[in-house]
Amino acid sequence: MSRAYLLRRTLIAIPSLLGISIIIFSILAAAPGDPFGQLVTNPNVPPAVIAKLRASLGLNQPIWLRYIHWLVAMLHGEWGFSFASRMDVATLIMQRLSVTIAVLGSAEILAILIAVPVGILAAVRPYSLFDQIASTAAYIGVAMPTFFTGLLLIFLFSVRLHLLPFVFQDHVAGTGLVWLGAEIKQSIMPVAVLALFQGAPLVRFVRSSMLDVIRLDYVTTARAKGIGRRRVILRHVVRNGLIPVVTLVALQLPGVFGGAIITEQIFRVPGMGSLLISALLDNDTPVIMAITFVFAILVIIFNLIADLLYGWLDPRINLR
């Protein structure tokens, strides 16, 4: 791994990002509807007014010109203004980012904390009762989409048991422990849904990766030398077995943002996902562009991180 490699990868990212932005922009431009769609059916708003509004946002210009305007602004570090709220898009995103990171972060941590030990234990005793249960649970987790688990939890814990609120509040009343308690209470369901979504495939992956390593000769050798079972697993197997898992987690992270969109919508978590959905409903192009672009950058960065990590963890891999 070298500086040249890093530089080359960063340079390659530029045309990819340009391509992504062109594709997203043209899809949005080709999609039906505009920010003033709601006004069209309103008999009190004359069509001339709507035309004026469209003109004031530059919607009458040709697509390529609009794209160039957007690109030039972007290169100057300006994200543009939201059509719907006439607000700086960067501010709008910053308002939402913290919540998304908090919810996603805790879900990811929870997923790793549960999935890695479960995966290891399942691999240590393959086809045991524990493995069967863990695998079944993981399959169910992989098979169930977030909107389904979300509704299931709401039905169980909010509607039937009246234990948890299902509307995520932006500002929880109270201070200190009361506030913390309420925050945790309202976060349980969205975090659990996302943790299951992320953790289930992780369990499967950790298990199979561990099984690959556990069969290798050096493990048998270590055992033959008389090292304790626990020590062999933790010092020798896990170390090598988790290398691909680290990559997986890094690659999974941007995808998790996508999974969070639906979860945020179900629980009304005021994060990036719900911002994206409301922007889509309002045909708010600058906001949609900005969010999808942020996702695209995240994918590219995390891909790079995954590659670098891989090389660092496993010196046999040579990055050129």
Place this chain on the structure above:
Amino acid sequence: MNESDLRRLISNVKRGRLSRRGFIQRMAAVGIAAPFANQILSLSGVAMAATPFTYKPTKRGGGGTLKLLWWQAPTLLNPHFATGTKDQDGSRIFYEPLAGWDAEGNLVPQLAAEIPSLENGGVAKDGKSVTWKLKKGVKWHDGQPFTADDVVFNWEYASNPATAAVTSGSYTYNKAIKVDDYTVRVEFNRPTPFWADPFVGALGMLIPKHIFAPFIGAKAHAAPANLKPVGTGPFKFKDFRPGEYVSAVINTDYHEPNKPYFDALEMKGGGDATSAARAVLETGEYDYAWNLQVEWRILQQFEKAGKGAIQLVSSANVEHIQLNNTDPNKVVDGERSSIKTKHPTLTDPAVRKALSLLIDKKAVQDYIYGPEAVATPNYINAPPRDYSKNTHWEFNVAKANEILDKAGYKKGSDGIRAKDGHKLKYVFQTSINGPRQKNQEIVKQACAKAGIAIDIKAIPATVFFSSDLGNPDTYPKFYADLQMYTTGSNVPDPWQWMKSFVSTEAAQKSNNWEGRNITRWNNAEYDKIYAEAGAEMDPIKHTAMLIKLNDLVVDNVAVIPELHRQNVSATAKNLVVHLSGWEDDMWDVASWYRNA
């Protein structure tokens, strides 16, 4: 009861020969409901009775936080740029117009001291001006006084083309003039029976001059106050995150005594209508949920939990089926459904009549919408004074068959009727929406029994309701034989809205399909009465004309009105709300309170 009888009775009330109550009783005897009778009296200049809504709290504040759930949250808080009801609702927490509309379509003063009328001299006899007296002692949230300058400023702001305000339609053909610090005159450039449009209702909310004056015209979008309102309303701005959250605290200087009851207000956004209904009705997490277009049986199920109640408010909206007068299958000058063509079968009165007999409105109401929508024969369903009693509807397959037989439409081997080579085979389009597709199915089945074949087409709502010139599937283009959607007047005078049948308004390529007449219906009598009604200052004649316009539309089957829709919302059990179908839900949030 005809017009002259009515006038005699009204003049008796005016001269004191007949009591108000006596008048209402007599009207009831001939089948006219009390609100309607009240309406006639107030329109004729007999003082309005107090609105039935009673506000119980005897002191300001003390009600805690009011938690509102808007499944689509406001994206900005300037009423002049409100692109949907969500933005109007958000703005109305902070801003007020001179007057609002209550559920019966009566004007209620908000920032006005009194409602102008012909009698108090506020409304000019020629209908070319109206003079508003403003309430004195009203303060903006920052302590500045509210005066006529603010009102005139709003006219300047909204009528300036560079501002590109959504409200500009209400400030285009008129001019606001300051008479003194607390009097404003609105001058119209032609007699205007419906003078209560500028500065009234959701489009009439007033913003302060001292905050917005530097941001008039093209700079309007940059005003910081677009996101941080300073109004006169019952609540002061605290926090706003677009599309997500609005919070407000009590305005202790509010100009109405003992109002508001709540100390703070939160409007939370996001999610969907069904789960919003659930959060109020079933789990009780929120106090109020807005705009619940949810299937009735689901709402009822939620209501059984006992945490809240469903609220229905009559709106002016009518779900109706339009019949194309032009031919959607012929291309003339690059345009389908051109007004130069004639629909081969749908222009035949017999076919129209038959189709109107094949719509089982009752079934649609019972099986799809429940009390959220009521079967109606009329296109104009509200306000009650404009509801025609001359019309009726029926569902009668046998009669439809008989009419078609008589008109010479014979069934072919495929069971579809035809005449002169033209088959009764129609494309019936609407937006994608669960209830609408079920509704299409009901129509299709009934039509099949009469030898009319219906091809159902469902178009994504974002396409169907857009003004996208490049897309053939928008409702103004109407490149189909039949189409269905909901429309309604936003103000309690449907005249403006009834423009949608005026022949010169036909939507076509030359006007970018911006014309309001989507069916391209053409009726000289209608055009004439419509023009006359637009200048008719006598409220009773004006109403009579509107009813006539409705009857022309219904009798000629220009469209088939199907259901009169209601606005649906949900409230917590003890919450008392004041809603109106002519207003946004927040129009009188100052009067909301909780029963102990």
